[in-house]
Amino acid sequence: MLEIWGRPYSSNVIPVIWTANELQLDYQLQLAGGSFGKLDTDEFAKINPNKMIPAIRDGDFPLWESLTIVRYLCSRYGEGTLYPRDLQQRAVAEQWMDWSASIAFPPVIQLFFATVRCQPEDRDPAKIAELRDASVAALRILDAHLAEQAYVAGDHFTMGDIPLGCIAYRFFNIEVERPSLPHVEAWYQRLSARPAYQAHVMRFFGRNPDDWQALEKASAAEGVI
Numbered sequence: 337m338l339e340i341w342g343r344p345y346s347s348n349v350i351p352v353i354w355t356a357n358e359l360q361l362d363y364q365l366q367l368a369g370g371s372f373g374k375l376d377t378d379e380f381a382k383i384n385p386n387k388m389i390p391a392i393r394d395g396d397f398p399l400w401e402s403l404t405i406v407r408y409l410c411s412r413y414g415e416g417t418l419y420p421r422d423l424q425q426r427a428v429a430e431q432w433m434d435w436s437a438s439i440a441f442p443p444v445i446q447l448f449f450a451t452v453r454c455q456p457e458d459r460d461p462a463k464i465a466e467l468r469d470a471s472v473a474a475l476r477i478l479d480a481h482l483a484e485q486a487y488v489a490g491d492h493f494t495m496g497d498i499p500l501g502c503i504a505y506r507f508f509n510i511e512v513e514r515p516s517l518p519h520v521e522a523w524y525q526r527l528s529a530r531p532a533y534q535a536h537v538m539r540f541f542g543r544n545p546d547d548w549q550a551l552e553k554a555s556a557a558e559g560v561i
Contacts, residue, residue, distance in 0.1 A: 338363040341380065342389035343370055347445055347506070348402040349390040350537055351498050355406045357532035358498075359413045403433050403499060410495040418495045429489035429496030432481075436499040440478065443470035444507050451510050468512045475507065475520055482519035486526065493530070501527045505537050 340356060340363050342349030356363050368374040369389040376387060384391040384400040391400040394412075399405055407430070410419040420426040447467035451459060478500065481488070488496035504524045507514075527533050 337395075339366050339393040340364070341366045341368045341374075341383060341391045341393075343367060343372065344536070345539065346370075346389060347441075347448075347502065350502050351402055352390045352392065352405050352409070354502065354532055354536045355409050355418070355495070355498055357536050358418060358530070359409060361409070361413060403437060406433070406495055406498055414495070418493070418498075420489060420494055425489050425494075429494045432478075432488045432496045433499050436503060440471075440474045440500060440503050443467050443474060444503050447471055447510055447512070448506050451512065464512060468514065471507055472514060472517070475504075475517055479517045479520045482523050487523065493527075497523075497527065501533060502537055505533075 338356065338361055340349070340352055342352070342365075344350070344353055344365060344367075346369065353365070366374070368380065374380055375389070380387065380391070383393055383398040386400065388400070390402055390405060391398065392405050392409075393399075394408075399408055407419075415421065420429060447464065450464050450467055478488075485491060487493050488500060501524075504520065504527070508521075508524060528538065
């Protein structure tokens with residue numbers, strides 16, 4: 337049985353859970369991190385000595401780092417679909433996965449915390465505008481790339497779309513003014529039609545910061561999500 341350790345609304349855990357569901361894998365979600373704790377246990381230290389989420393245990397094989405886990409699951413269980421067999425197409429998918437982590441993710445997640453995860457009276461309009469502009473600047477690069485193809489690595493959905501799809505959901509649901517990004521928007525709509533994206537990415541957004549503890553309790557009650 338595949339185990340996924342983390343919280344189902346953590347920005348780094350969501351891509352792993354989405355991947356597992358795109359691949360239709362059976363897995364058990366081990367709720368960990370935040371109010372769930374478990375990261376300081378001897379058991380978890382054997383899985384991830386960094387004491388961070390996400391991490392997985394695939395049988396006896398432990399693995400950590402979000403995008404490494406996505407690559408591993410796709411290569412083991414999705415070769416020829418999410419994991420392209422063509423070396424150059426696979427390299428393009430990996431290129432955009434790395435770009436998502438280094439360029440697109442930082443301003444979008446900071447914008448998310450400056451708005452959604454910040455009480456209205458504590459929000460800094462100048463900081464929000466700066467982070468919005470940085471997010472848009474990054475996504476304009478993706479927009480130009482998607483002008484030539486339907487998905488990040490070509491005409492079909494691959495692992496390359498997964499981290500960026502998670503970023504796009506946050507970006508398009510933050511209440512800020514944004515310019516049109518027509519090709520990113522069309523790609524986002526294609527992702528939004530995918531059942532696994534609907535079920536495991538398009539969740540847990542827009543809650544008041546005071547509600548997050550209640551959300552964790554609800555997740556614990558659900559057990560495996």
